[in-house]
Amino acid sequence: GAVVSQHPSWVICKSGTSVKIECRSLDFQATTMFWYRQFPKQSLMLMATSNEGSKATYEQGVEKDKFLINHASLTLSTLTVTSAHPEDSSFYICSVHGLAGDTGELFFGEGSRLTVL
Amino acid sequence: GQNIDQPTEMTATEGAIVQINCTYQTSGFNGLFWYQQHAGEAPTFLSYNVLDGLEEKGRFSSFLSRSKGYSYLLLKELQMKDSASYLCAPMDSNYQLIWGAGTKLIIKP
Numbered sequence: 652g653a654v655v656s657q658h659p660s661w662v663i664c665k666s667g668t669s670v671k672i673e674c675r676s677l678d679f680q681a682t683t684m685f686w687y688r689q690f691p692k693q694s695l696m697l698m699a700t701s702n703e704g705s706k707a708t709y710e711q712g713v714e715k716d717k718f719l720i721n722h723a724s725l726t727l728s729t730l731t732v733t734s735a736h737p738e739d740s741s742f743y744i745c746s747v748h749g750l751a752g753d754t755g756e757l758f759f760g761e762g763s764r765l766t767v768l
Numbered sequence: 769g770q771n772i773d774q775p776t777e778m779t780a781t782e783g784a785i786v787q788i789n790c791t792y793q794t795s796g797f798n799g800l801f802w803y804q805q806h807a808g809e810a811p812t813f814l815s816y817n818v819l820d821g822l823e824e825k826g827r828f829s830s831f832l833s834r835s836k837g838y839s840y841l842l843l844k845e846l847q848m849k850d851s852a853s854y855l856c857a858p859m860d861s862n863y864q865l866i867w868g869a870g871t872k873l874i875i876k877p
Contacts, residue, residue: 692869694869695855757813764808
């Protein structure tokens with residue numbers, strides 16, 4: 652299976668600043684990565700699908716200008732929360748699908764907990 | 769629409785057996801996943817069912833009935849470390865996973 656690493660695990664920032672979260676596929680070239688957000692006691696919510704070399708596909712209701720996604724290589728996707736506000740405080744998780752021939756399961760990064768003061 | 773129905777919370781005793789049920793409605797179907805999520809951590813894969821029947825993997829088993837839109841996760845010989853949320857996630861015709869809020873399982877000594 653794929654190994655996915657996220658950084659940072661925890662970040663605290665002031666309101667109005669921007670925060671970048673990195674998602675790396677360590678042993679698998681991922682043309683597609685997924686970004687999720689999870690508020691406490693709620694389900695995972697797909698924010699966007701990150702496509703290597705092209706624009707990300709955002710889910711309805713997710714502001715693409717606020718949540719900037721860059722997928723410049725087959726092993727790295729970044730999510731930048733611009734002008735963060737307290738309501739953006741959440742658990743952000745990236746994932747990749749398994750290798751072709753696998754069950755297609757999602758492998759998740761460790762997650763990044765963002766707290767905006 | 770697409771939706772998942774799981775109990776919000778369940779409590780069981782260490783060493784016992786617990787069954788977590790899940791009913792779902794999706795646009796198309798390409799299998800169903802079960803994930804475990806400890807508080808503050810990302811989900812980890814437990815099982816995948818695409819055909820009807822029971823899949824056994826150690827202490828955990830998962831069952832699927834496609835005609836009924838029903839699955840369950842069976843956990844045997846419960847351990848304290850099994851305290852977590854269990855997420856039932858069917859995959860729709862676009863190969864998108866549909867996530868519910870999960871079932872929080874509390875294990876008591």
